[in-house]
Amino acid sequence: MRFRYTTEENGKPVKKAAVYTQDEHKINFSDVDSHAVHVTERLQAAGFETYIVGGAVRDLILGKKPKDFDIATTASPGKIKKIFRNARIIGRRFRLVHVCFGSKIIEVSTFRSIKDGPTSNTFGTIEEDVQRRDFSLNALFYDPLKQLVVDYVGGMNDIRKHLIRPIIALPHIFTDDPVRMIRAVKYGAATDFKIPLSLRLRIRKHSELLAGVSPSRLTEEIFKIIHSPHARKIVEDLDALGLYIYLQPRAAELFKTMPGFKARYLKAMGALNGEAPGEALTALIRDYLEDTADWDGSQYPPAERYKNAFILARKFVLPMNPPRMELDNALRLLFAEHGVTIRKTRFHEHSRRAPRQAVEHNETQAGPAEPESAAPKKQASNKRRQRRRKKAGSPTV
Numbered sequence: 001m002r003f004r005y006t007t008e009e010n011g012k013p014v015k016k017a018a019v020y021t022q023d024e025h026k027i028n029f030s031d032v033d034s035h036a037v038h039v040t041e042r043l044q045a046a047g048f049e050t051y052i053v054g055g056a057v058r059d060l061i062l063g064k065k066p067k068d069f070d071i072a073t074t075a076s077p078g079k080i081k082k083i084f085r086n087a088r089i090i091g092r093r094f095r096l097v098h099v100c101f102g103s104k105i106i107e108v109s110t111f112r113s114i115k116d117g118p119t120s121n122t123f124g125t126i127e128e129d130v131q132r133r134d135f136s137l138n139a140l141f142y143d144p145l146k147q148l149v150v151d152y153v154g155g156m157n158d159i160r161k162h163l164i165r166p167i168i169a170l171p172h173i174f175t176d177d178p179v180r181m182i183r184a185v186k187y188g189a190a191t192d193f194k195i196p197l198s199l200r201l202r203i204r205k206h207s208e209l210l211a212g213v214s215p216s217r218l219t220e221e222i223f224k225i226i227h228s229p230h231a232r233k234i235v236e237d238l239d240a241l242g243l244y245i246y247l248q249p250r251a252a253e254l255f256k257t258m259p260g261f262k263a264r265y266l267k268a269m270g271a272l273n274g275e276a277p278g279e280a281l282t283a284l285i286r287d288y289l290e291d292t293a294d295w296d297g298s299q300y301p302p303a304e305r306y307k308n309a310f311i312l313a314r315k316f317v318l319p320m321n322p323p324r325m326e327l328d329n330a331l332r333l334l335f336a337e338h339g340v341t342i343r344k345t346r347f348h349e350h351s352r353r354a355p356r357q358a359v360e361h362n363e364t365q366a367g368p369a370e371p372e373s374a375a376p377k378k379q380a381s382n383k384r385r386q387r388r389r390k391k392a393g394s395p396t397v
Contacts, residue, residue, distance in 0.1 A: 004150065016127065020149040020156060027060045029147060035101045036069035037144045039108060042083055044145060048075040049126065051141035057149065058137050061159055062191065071108045072129060072141070080108050127152065134173065134180050135187060136165045162193045170202050178209035181243055182221050189233040203241050210246035215319040222247055222320045226280040232270035250316050251288070261287060281322060281330035285313045295338045306331065306342050 001024060004017040022029075036052055043050040050073040056066040073080070077095040081087045087099045087108075097108040112132050113124025126141065133139040136155035142148070149156065158165045164187055166173045166180075174181055181203045188195045195203075210218075225234050225247075238244040245252035255262040268283040293309040294300060300308070309331055317327075332342045 017150050017152040018154075018156065020151065022147040025061055025142075025149040025156070026063075027142065027147070027149070028063070029144065031060055031065045032144050033066075033069045033104075033106075035099075035104055035106050036071060039071055039084070039099050039106050040144055043071075043073050043075055043080070043108075046075070046079075046083055048073050048079070050075070051126075051143055051150065053141055054133075054138050057140040057142045058155075058159065058191070060142065061140070061149070061156070069106055071106060072111055072126075073108060074111055074126075075108075076110055076123065080110075126150075131167060133167055134177075134183060136167055137163075137187065137191070137193070139167055162191070164188050164193050164195045164199065166199060170198065174202060174206040174209060178206065178213055179217055179221060181207065181210065181241075182238065182247070185237045185241060185243065186225070186228070186230075186234050189230045189237050190228065200241065203243070207242045207246070210243060213246070215321050218247055219320045219322065222284075222317075223280075223322075226269070226272055226284055229273045231272045232266050235269050236266060248284075248317065248320065250318070254288070258291075261291075279330070279333065281317075281326055282333045285316055285330060286334060288316050289313060289334060293334075295340075302335070302340050302342060305340075306335065309334075 002019040002021070003015050004019055032052070036056075040050050040052065050071060052069055053072045054070045056069045059066040075083070077089045077097050080097040080099075081089055084097075084099045086101065087097050089095050089097055094109075094112065099106045099108060110123045111126050111129035113122040114128045114131050115122065115124070130139050130141075130152040133153075136153045136158045138155075139151075139153045140155045141150040141152075143150070153167050154165075164184055166184075168176065184195060184199065184203065187193065225231055228234060235244060238247065239252060239255060251265060255265070264287045268286055272280055272283055289309055289312060292312055294305045310327065313327060313331060335342045
């Protein structure tokens with residue numbers, strides 16, 4: 001192991017970071033995404049200090065192949081975009097760059113400063129940037145070209161100890177960003193690492209802060225959970241620490257009041273393994289709707305039953321706000337399990353109106369029937385087209 005030094009004002013060298021070679025960190029280079037290597041190589045060739053960072057480095061050290069790769073660099077967003085024509089700048093307060101390779105996105109951020117506090121959105125140095133990260137296991141920097149891991153915070157030792165340790169001081173880590181409580185639980189469940197008692201007590205103390213988090217951020221976190229192969233363990237641990245009630249309050253309430261509901265719900269979470277959005281949402285709402293939705297059709301037609309189930313599902317997942325199309329797909333999957341085929345509906349995502357009534361059709365039909373109003377509209381459209389052609393002097397067909 002080598003060390004990186006800096007010099008104090010008196011000229012005395014001070015040890016700043018441990019540097020681990022490939023023999024020590026044992027990252028399998030074949031597990032590193034080739035696009036991430038390409039982005040790192042191009043930025044370093046342009047003279048910018050650049051590393052793969054975050055959860056990807058943690059997973060590589062643990063012998064896992066990461067799905068996503070993030071990069072941090074000294075290059076500003078504007079300079080990154082000049083280097084990569086396939087890049088776009090996103091964000092308002094703190095700008096990031098997405099370098100796109102087809103459907104693959106490599107997210108590139110500029111090192112951030114701490115001069116205005118831990119939530120500062122100004123650019124800084126690698127030494128400052130590392131202090132902005134939440135937990136030590138996510139604060140390692142990997143240079144895939146030299147195959148070195150740079151560790152400013154003892155993250156490598158914490159990974160070896162299987163320990164979740166915060167970098168930001170305990171009095172501030174969750175007040176600055178309450179979502180870090182959810183992340184701590186997710187990291188512990190995904191890695192089977194221990195959350196120290198002091199951190200668990202702090203989570204319980206500050207759990208109410210999650211009530212002030214925006215629905216969009218909570219929706220993002222729920223989607224990450226239900227698309228994780230560790231969904232069951234994450235939900236169990238969140239509930240044990242009193243956090244799940246802020247992500248899914250109705251489900252957390254039913255855990256305590258409805259016999260057998262928690263066991264069925266967790267079983268559904270345990271069956272998830274990176275499913276498509278509709279299938280994952282189906283697992284989230286299945287057990288609730290099994291007990292509350294009208295499946296037998298004794299009183300209402302399928303279209304009405306679908307509409308009622310949609311309203312029930314939407315209320316159940318609050319404050320989560322999934323795209324209407326994805327919730328529609330999840331519901332249609334559930335109705336199909338009960339032998340009822342519901343026609344796929346078209347949604348306008350920005351509309352606040354109730355979903356259009358779904359129209360039932362026989363499972364033997366080749367596809368959905370055309371709405372009754374479609375034919376007159378189509379004829380009127382054809383007539384208008386013909387009139388325009390006549391005015392322009394072109395022959396009608």
